[in-house]
Amino acid sequence: MSKNTPKAIRGTQDIFGADAEAFAYVVETFERVRKLYRFRRIEMPVFEKTEVFSRAIGETTDVVSKEMYSFEDRGGDSLTLRPEFTAGIARAFLTNGWQQHAPLKAATHGPLFRYERPQKGRYRQFHQIDAEIIGAAEPQADVELLAMADQLLKELGIEGVTLHLNTLGDADSRDKWRAALIDYFKKVEGELSEDSQERLEKNPLRILDSKDRRDQQFLADAPKIDEFLTEEATAFFEAVTTGLDAAGVKWTRAESLVRGLDYYRHTAFEFIPDDGSAAADALGAQSTVLGGGRYDGLMESLGGAPTPAVGWAAGIERLAMLVGGHSEPAADVVVVVEDDQMTAEGQAAVSAIRAAGISAEFIASGGKKKRFDKAVKVGSHAILAMSGGERRLRYQSEGEDSVRLASALRKLNLD
RNA sequence: GCGAUCGUAGCUCAGUUGGUUAGAGCGCCGGUUUGUGGUACCGGAGGUCGGGGGUUCAAGACCCCUCGAUCGCCCCA
Numbered sequence: 419m420s421k422n423t424p425k426a427i428r429g430t431q432d433i434f435g436a437d438a439e440a441f442a443y444v445v446e447t448f449e450r451v452r453k454l455y456r457f458r459r460i461e462m463p464v465f466e467k468t469e470v471f472s473r474a475i476g477e478t479t480d481v482v483s484k485e486m487y488s489f490e491d492r493g494g495d496s497l498t499l500r501p502e503f504t505a506g507i508a509r510a511f512l513t514n515g516w517q518q519h520a521p522l523k524a525a526t527h528g529p530l531f532r533y534e535r536p537q538k539g540r541y542r543q544f545h546q547i548d549a550e551i552i553g554a555a556e557p558q559a560d561v562e563l564l565a566m567a568d569q570l571l572k573e574l575g576i577e578g579v580t581l582h583l584n585t586l587g588d589a590d591s592r593d594k595w596r597a598a599l600i601d602y603f604k605k606v607e608g609e610l611s612e613d614s615q616e617r618l619e620k621n622p623l624r625i626l627d628s629k630d631r632r633d634q635q636f637l638a639d640a641p642k643i644d645e646f647l648t649e650e651a652t653a654f655f656e657a658v659t660t661g662l663d664a665a666g667v668k669w670t671r672a673e674s675l676v677r678g679l680d681y682y683r684h685t686a687f688e689f690i691p692d693d694g695s696a697a698a699d700a701l702g703a704q705s706t707v708l709g710g711g712r713y714d715g716l717m718e719s720l721g722g723a724p725t726p727a728v729g730w731a732a733g734i735e736r737l738a739m740l741v742g743g744h745s746e747p748a749a750d751v752v753v754v755v756e757d758d759q760m761t762a763e764g765q766a767a768v769s770a771i772r773a774a775g776i777s778a779e780f781i782a783s784g785g786k787k788k789r790f791d792k793a794v795k796v797g798s799h800a801i802l803a804m805s806g807g808e809r810r811l812r813y814q815s816e817g818e819d820s821v822r823l824a825s826a827l828r829k830l831n832l833d
Numbered sequence: 834g835c836g837a838u839c840g841u842a843g844c845u846c847a848g849u850u851g852g853u854u855a856g857a858g859c860g861c862c863g864g865u866u867u868g869u870g871g872u873a874c875c876g877g878a879g880g881u882c883g884g885g886g887g888u889u890c891a892a893g894a895c896c897c898c899u900c901g902a903u904c905g906c907c908c909c910a
Contacts, residue, residue, distance in 0.1 A: 423900075471877095475910055484834085485908075502910045535834085537904060553891060613907070621908095629906085679910060731910090785863065794871045803869085812869065 429534070429542025431485040432799055441545075445527055446739045447574050448547040455566045455703055457525040462506050464529065468496040471655075473719050476680055485666035487531045499531035503548040504713065504729055505720075511552050512722040519555025520725075539704035539736045539811035547737075550729035557654050560685045560712060560728050561661030567708050567730055568667045571689060576740045578695030579707055582672035583659070583687045587643060589715065592683070596622060598641040606636055626674035642673055654684055682683035685728065700739045707740070708732035724818065747777075750823055753781040754793040756805035763806050770830050776823065802832060 426432060433441055435830040452459070470480045487499040500506050516522055527547040532783060536541060547827035549566060551559045564581065571579055599622050607615055618625065623705050625633055627642065647655070662669050669687075677686050688709040691697035698705065710730025717725035751771055763781050768780040779796050781789050786805075793801050799819045803810045809833055813820045827833045 428901075471910080479910060480834095480908060485910090504910075532909085534908075535906095536902090537906095540909090624908090676910085678908090704909090706909090709909095787864095787868095790868095790870060791872095810869070 425672060426826060427542070429536040431541055431543075436743055436745050437738065440541050440738040440741050441734055442495070443744050445547065448525075448527060448570060449772065451566060451570045451573055452525040452549065454550040454564065455523070456513070456522040456571070457566070458519075458527045460507070460510070460524045461528055462503065462528070465497045465499050466506050466509060468498040470509045470720070471498050471501060471505050474508065474679075474681070474716055476719070481678075483496065485533050487533055491581065493680070501530055501531070503546065503731055504550065504716065507548075507550055507552070507729075508716050508720055508722070511725070512717065512720060513566055517553065517725075518540065521559065522552045523550075524552065527550045537703035537704070539733065540614050540738065541735065545729045545734040548729065548731040550727060551724055552729075554728070555714075555726035556659035557685075557775055558661060558681045559726075560658045561640045561665060561667075563710070563728055563730060564658075564662060564669075564687065565667055566667040567689065567710075567732075568644060568665075570732075571708070574741050577709070578692045578697045578739070579689050579740075580692055581662075581667060581687060582667040582690050583656040583662075583669045584672050584675040585643065585647065585651065585658075585687070586682055586711075587647045588683055590642065591646045591648055591651050595641060595643045595646040598646065599623065599625070602640055603636070610636070621678055623676040624678065626676055637674065642758050644673075651684065660687055677711055679713075681713045681719055682711050683714040684712040686711035687730070689732075697740050703735060704736065705731075707736055748797040748799060749779045750757070750776045750798065750819070751778045751795050751802055751827075752793040752798040753778055753780050753802045754789050755780075756786050756789050756803060757807075758782075758786075760804040767802060767804075767809075767830075767832055771827075771832070774826055774830060776826055800827070802827075 419508040440463065449459075468486070468488050471486060475482050479554050481501075486501050488496055489498075491497050507524060507526075511514065511522065522688075525548065527545065529543050529545050531543055533542060536542060549563060551563055568581065587595065600618065603610065603614070603618055603622065603625055607618060609632060610618070610625070611628065611632045611663070614625045614628050615634045617628075626637060628634065628637075644652075659669070675686055675688060688706045690705050691701060691707065697707070701707070708730055709732070710728070712726070712728040714724070714726045715728065717723065751768075753771070755761050764780065764782055767780050771778040779793075779798065781793050783789075784792065790801075790803060793803070794814075799813065799815050800823055801812045801814060805811070808831070813823075813825065824833060
């Protein structure tokens with residue numbers, strides 16, 4: 419490679435071969451399942467005004483200030499490459515009058531951008547599938563959304579992953595819990611890790627999932643959200659868990675599962691690989707496969723009417739790492755011309771084959787005596803070889819494929 | 834933002850305590866062999882050893898800087 423060849427941007431990936439097939443398999447499966455649950459397909463812009471994200475996410479963490487791809491366009495507006503789907507979908511819901519479709523079940527997928535240090539399962543341009551139900555306040559919406567996520571993972575053949583479920587209560591419950599956590603940890607502040615001492619100021623809920631031993635000794639006795647839940651919030655969570663049981667979705671209570679952003683209410687969840695599972699191994703430190711929750715507070719932060727909503731998103735790259743090998747499928751037919759006199763005839767044949775809906779590779783270049791070897795290496799159900807004015811058809815595999823092919827090729831007079 | 838490990842051919846890698854003209858396998862291209870054939874053999878193209886600086890008679894190897902990759906911490910919408 420010449421040294422003046424431009425390199426790929428850090429944290430971006432060029433996906434090829436089996437990895438690309440696995441990626442496509444995830445998207446295709448998502449599309450199929452989303453139709454089963456009657457989620458409507460939406461397409462969203464890749465960039466928005468920066469305030470769409472800054473107002474939605476809030477200025478609470480480093481997220482907005484350090485981890486977004488923001489830039490000024492020629493008109494002087496501050497724009498940002500979307501770091502998530504939800505805020506943009508909420509904006510679209512408000513600006514397009516999608517209230518008329520409420521409750522709106524919407525699904526999309528595509529690239530997202532976050533300025534983070536790349537590591538296993540984490541890239542600066544990455545891709546997610548996403549599902550949202552907007553304008554539905556009832557716990558049944560949470561159940562349907564989770565049932566869909568659960569079925570998707572099953573259909574992808576991903577095993578050893580469990581739904582971790584928690585409730586953050588309503589705004590009131592949540593605020594009281596947060597205050598109690600701060601009180602509790604303040605008393606032992608000196609014994610906490612440096613990171614958690616800082617979290618105490620910026621993001622106290624996050625102390626609960628600290629990996630540091632010094633913090634973990636205090637976690638068991640920390641105040642629980644359940645002590646602060648209102649009656650309504652308790653009833654809501656019970657309705658969700660009852661619904662999940664009825665839907666046959668396995669779950670486990672995760673009292674320390676939290677969300678950093680203020681707009682989250684009630685249900686919060688992540689599908690996480692079980693310790694020691696192959697899935698946990700494959701994902702490294704980026705363990706969450708699919709995550710989401712209820713975000714009843716979001717619409718207001720964008721200036722809209724209070725609108726209940728719940729959604730989830732999952733990284734396609736991470737899912738693709740879990741679905742195993744998806745090798746590129748063999749061609750139905752390889753047409754190989756071993757005699758340049760017959761190139762046109764070969765081209766005619768391969769065109770007819772493809773027009774009939776049969777996948778075909780065409781080999782008519784390079785050393786004549788090596789073309790057949792190439793044809794064998796390509797991998798196919800059948801090889802149609804042309805030389806010396808003659809055609810020879812050879813089946814590489816037995817079974818349904820050959821039967822189907824044979825009948826199709828007979829119709830084309832190529833057998 | 835912090836830390837660890839690693840950068841040699843398109844790919845996977847070897848290269849001894851620093852010592853001639855930097856190698857292998859695979860892949861690619863050409864040829865011979867085989868001739869319903871995935872073989873074997875011969876040949877070829879392809880590297881300023883990530884980049885820059887330094888030490889030395891001599892650096893792919895040692896030192897510094899830098900860029901990149903990988904993994905972890907932080908963060909995680």
